[in-house]
Amino acid sequence: MTVSRRAFLSGSLGAAALLGLGACSSPNSNAGTGQTSAGQSSTGSGSTKSVGKPTGTLTFAFWGGSAGETAGFTYAKKQFEAANPGTTINLKVVPYDGFFSGIDRGIQAGNAPDIFRVDYTTIGKYSKNGVLLDVSPYFTNAEIDQFLPALWDAIKYQSVPYGVPHQTDTTCVVYSKKAFETAGITSVPTSLDSAWTWDEFSAVAQKLQSTLPHNKFPFAYDWTQAGAFRWLSWLYQAGGTLLTPDLSKCALPSSAGTKALEYTQSFFAKKWVPANSTIKTSTYSDNFFLSQTVPMTFVGDFLVPELADPANGYKGGDWGATFMPRDVAAASDLGGNAIVALKNTKNPDLAAAFLKFLVSEDIMKYFCEQAVELPTLKTLVNEQLNYAFRPDVVKVCAQQATTISDTIVKECTIAGFADINTALEDQLELAFHGQSAPATLDAIATKVNQAVGS
Amino acid sequence: MPRGTSYKPRRRGAYTHGQAAAASLFLLPNLALVGLFLLVPLVLAFVISTQKLGSLGSPQYIGIDNFITLFRDTIFWETVWNTAVFTIFTVPVGMVIGLGVALLLNSVLPGRTLYRSIIFLPLVISGVATGVLGSWMFDQYNGFFNKFLHAIGITGPAWQSDGKWAMISLILVTLWQRVGFDMLIYLAGLQGISPDLLEAAKIDGSSAWQRLRHVTVPLLGPSTFFLLIMNIIYSFQVFDTVWALTRGGPDFSTTTVVTYAYREAFDDHGPQQLGYGAAVGVFIYLITLAITVIQWRFSRTRDEAG
Numbered sequence: 001m002t003v004s005r006r007a008f009l010s011g012s013l014g015a016a017a018l019l020g021l022g023a024c025s026s027p028n029s030n031a032g033t034g035q036t037s038a039g040q041s042s043t044g045s046g047s048t049k050s051v052g053k054p055t056g057t058l059t060f061a062f063w064g065g066s067a068g069e070t071a072g073f074t075y076a077k078k079q080f081e082a083a084n085p086g087t088t089i090n091l092k093v094v095p096y097d098g099f100f101s102g103i104d105r106g107i108q109a110g111n112a113p114d115i116f117r118v119d120y121t122t123i124g125k126y127s128k129n130g131v132l133l134d135v136s137p138y139f140t141n142a143e144i145d146q147f148l149p150a151l152w153d154a155i156k157y158q159s160v161p162y163g164v165p166h167q168t169d170t171t172c173v174v175y176s177k178k179a180f181e182t183a184g185i186t187s188v189p190t191s192l193d194s195a196w197t198w199d200e201f202s203a204v205a206q207k208l209q210s211t212l213p214h215n216k217f218p219f220a221y222d223w224t225q226a227g228a229f230r231w232l233s234w235l236y237q238a239g240g241t242l243l244t245p246d247l248s249k250c251a252l253p254s255s256a257g258t259k260a261l262e263y264t265q266s267f268f269a270k271k272w273v274p275a276n277s278t279i280k281t282s283t284y285s286d287n288f289f290l291s292q293t294v295p296m297t298f299v300g301d302f303l304v305p306e307l308a309d310p311a312n313g314y315k316g317g318d319w320g321a322t323f324m325p326r327d328v329a330a331a332s333d334l335g336g337n338a339i340v341a342l343k344n345t346k347n348p349d350l351a352a353a354f355l356k357f358l359v360s361e362d363i364m365k366y367f368c369e370q371a372v373e374l375p376t377l378k379t380l381v382n383e384q385l386n387y388a389f390r391p392d393v394v395k396v397c398a399q400q401a402t403t404i405s406d407t408i409v410k411e412c413t414i415a416g417f418a419d420i421n422t423a424l425e426d427q428l429e430l431a432f433h434g435q436s437a438p439a440t441l442d443a444i445a446t447k448v449n450q451a452v453g454s
Numbered sequence: 455m456p457r458g459t460s461y462k463p464r465r466r467g468a469y470t471h472g473q474a475a476a477a478s479l480f481l482l483p484n485l486a487l488v489g490l491f492l493l494v495p496l497v498l499a500f501v502i503s504t505q506k507l508g509s510l511g512s513p514q515y516i517g518i519d520n521f522i523t524l525f526r527d528t529i530f531w532e533t534v535w536n537t538a539v540f541t542i543f544t545v546p547v548g549m550v551i552g553l554g555v556a557l558l559l560n561s562v563l564p565g566r567t568l569y570r571s572i573i574f575l576p577l578v579i580s581g582v583a584t585g586v587l588g589s590w591m592f593d594q595y596n597g598f599f600n601k602f603l604h605a606i607g608i609t610g611p612a613w614q615s616d617g618k619w620a621m622i623s624l625i626l627v628t629l630w631q632r633v634g635f636d637m638l639i640y641l642a643g644l645q646g647i648s649p650d651l652l653e654a655a656k657i658d659g660s661s662a663w664q665r666l667r668h669v670t671v672p673l674l675g676p677s678t679f680f681l682l683i684m685n686i687i688y689s690f691q692v693f694d695t696v697w698a699l700t701r702g703g704p705d706f707s708t709t710t711v712v713t714y715a716y717r718e719a720f721d722d723h724g725p726q727q728l729g730y731g732a733a734v735g736v737f738i739y740l741i742t743l744a745i746t747v748i749q750w751r752f753s754r755t756r757d758e759a760g
Contacts, residue, residue, distance in 0.1 A: 098720075418723055429704065433704055
């Protein structure tokens, strides 16, 4: 199955930011061809450190979020070793829970893996503490231009790139076609421009509710636990921001903040979401959909394989996908991960070579197809990818990803974001159980200001 | 000693020296392990609690600032209250149920070995697995309990979105897990009670309840003391079941002191303030120590009286 993203990316909101400057031939496209890609620059301006043929052994730690992700990394390792004789990349698959604690202990003890995976909202902690390898000597300007600008910015700290943006993902809305038909919802947005407004989304929720029994609910949202920051999508949609433009202070309380919070609080008051679809729960939004407690849910595209799995996936009939609602603006969350190397790795040239290899065109394409995730190279954004599951859903997510603005990227990748996310977890949980919007926003502001040192 | 026999005492120094050397050799491995894995971390926890220390970067000495912050932290005191409630409802209730089951299974009962095994089985399951099982059972929309209640016409409680019910679900899961341990210790205690004593009490005309109240229960004193100490320590340190079952929610209603310490210090997406987490750990240590000392003194007095 193939899907072209060119048509729907062109002209959509944020496309300019994503598409960036003019296209160049990809210097990273020689992966899997038998030629070494290590540390070599083929085109473009700027200086690239010449590292020759790398040799040696490094360890790459990652969490296998799905079988597709593990397959993608295993494929990359094999291809890299074949293309670079004398190199060995030891893969270390670690559970996601406790992954970064393990990395931190390793860094403190001096035995951390040379290369590891890190999500965009966590990378700031490592770059701020100066433990990551500055990859700027290894990338020419032309090579940098190959990446979607917003995602290249996501791996930078004080203008220095620490790692490579490997893939991205974002939230979209999936729904049961049968439930929509029963509720008389005949039209579902097929483009970003026609995405539901908040009012239209509310009408959809009400229609669904009217046809559901008391123990079923219209939808669930993916703000559970560490996903609390996904609430910010509502804030951005309302036209607000979390931080001031210079990122020095919290921009809350604000009218947009109040609007977003009161709207999301109303989901609980109106019983549009299950009462336990909050932050501190062990039930995620995809669980509610799979158990058919809700006929519509907000999920990241990385969960598409789970939902589409013939054996354990969704059993409620045919399901489709559409866009996040929009208000003043369209917005979604910055998901996905970078790959970084340690500054004190024993073989920085080899580490940089492997990072470059991971984001080479063929390797990234294979990974994204297997893991059902979105690429970060412009050339792949414009190319047909053979997704293993539901390319129609990935198409929606890819288009939704264009609503991840520079502001969202900057705010979600600051060094103290973990503290901010904790504050959002605590305060949104309280807000969804009755704490007033002003009290919640004040408390968030206090904690955010502490986190950014204001 | 017969008069006239010359008594030549063993040389005191040689006797004690040799014994001490042998004892030291035997004790050395344990002392090394205790020192390395218990005392050193304990001292380090006290040291780290006086530092501002993130998961990366260098420590900064801040004296007792972490403790001042801790005592002003309203969430922390809420977690202390939650832990106290959890302890009060799990320790005595669990011990009473454990004693009851032990009494039942200590008698001649067909298949009692099987029953003992079934009741003990949850204890060998990890706390995380127990918590996950609990989250399935107490899922307020799709869990076993509410579906069962629905089948008999009762609307089940909001196990996950109501703080009180969430705490009850946590207590029930914990009791399910720990009653087997209480039963096991009490069974061992019961089998150490001489039947002659109970027989004598029966001949003296005491009823079954009187024999239990005035003979069995007092003689189970050491078992009760052991269980009380172990259960209180366990309850104060409960983490895995809570984390898997409720994540400390809704709000902070099931957040215990240890889950709070974990979240502050070790959660990958949390503040990762190791110094502050260590301060919480020191608090738990001191409270547990105080309770143990009080119980120890109480128990010794009672033993002497008995």
